[in-house]
Amino acid sequence: MSDVAVWFDLDGTLLAFDDYGAVVEHACVEMGIDPTDAFLEAYYDRFFDAFRNYHPDPFRAGVERAVMATGSYVDAVAFVDTIREAEFDAAKVPEAVHDALAELEAADGVALGVLTNGLEEWQRGKLEANELLGYFDATLTSYEVGRHKPAPEVFARAEKLLPADEHVMVGDDDEADVAGARERGWRAIHVDGPESVGDAVARIR
Numbered sequence: 001m002s003d004v005a006v007w008f009d010l011d012g013t014l015l016a017f018d019d020y021g022a023v024v025e026h027a028c029v030e031m032g033i034d035p036t037d038a039f040l041e042a043y044y045d046r047f048f049d050a051f052r053n054y055h056p057d058p059f060r061a062g063v064e065r066a067v068m069a070t071g072s073y074v075d076a077v078a079f080v081d082t083i084r085e086a087e088f089d090a091a092k093v094p095e096a097v098h099d100a101l102a103e104l105e106a107a108d109g110v111a112l113g114v115l116t117n118g119l120e121e122w123q124r125g126k127l128e129a130n131e132l133l134g135y136f137d138a139t140l141t142s143y144e145v146g147r148h149k150p151a152p153e154v155f156a157r158a159e160k161l162l163p164a165d166e167h168v169m170v171g172d173d174d175e176a177d178v179a180g181a182r183e184r185g186w187r188a189i190h191v192d193g194p195e196s197v198g199d200a201v202a203r204i205r
């Protein structure tokens with residue numbers, strides 16, 4: 001049992017994306033498809049609907065819908081691989097995030113976790129690709145729980161993974177991270193992005 005378990009959101013908290021919208025557009029261009037408004041709208045509509053409903057592959061569902069809506073042809077599996085590559089490439093981690101996590105990791109009585117809305121394999125893959133996975137004692141994605149933050153079930157599962165006297169959530173989303181954590185009786189610290197993770201960590205200690 002730790003004194004404190006500190007949980008970090010992933011996208012927009014540990015990882016910065018200058019322009020997430022560019023990820024799918026970039027994948028279109030790579031696959032030889034014109035990223036028209038009609039294609040992107042069909043993709044995102046279906047993607048978000050599938051994601052909200054824990055579809056096993058919301059990316060593929062989005063691509064298939066966009067292809068159908070626009071009469072374009074593309075290999076959906078190859079397209080999803082390309083989106084993944086583009087998303088992984090677009091994610092940036094400032095050195096300050098590594099410094100803050102290393103400091104917490106070395107502190108006594110502190111356990112570290114990642115609590116993220118997303119697919120297990122993608123989110124863990126992004127942590128690994130950015131050399132972040134090693135700092136953490138646990139990772140938990142909403143897909144594993146079958147509920148997205150701010151649902152209390154996600155935070156309850158996290159408490160079981162890292163038993164601690166106190167749980168702290170650090171995240172960039174007022175609803176999913178901050179309100180969800182407080183509802184469960186956790187402390188929550190809002191960050192504007194990876195650049196403010198250092199300040200957030202300083203407030204924990």
Ligand SMILES: [Mg+2]
Pocket residue numbers: 009010011012013171172173
């Ligand atoms: Mg976020």
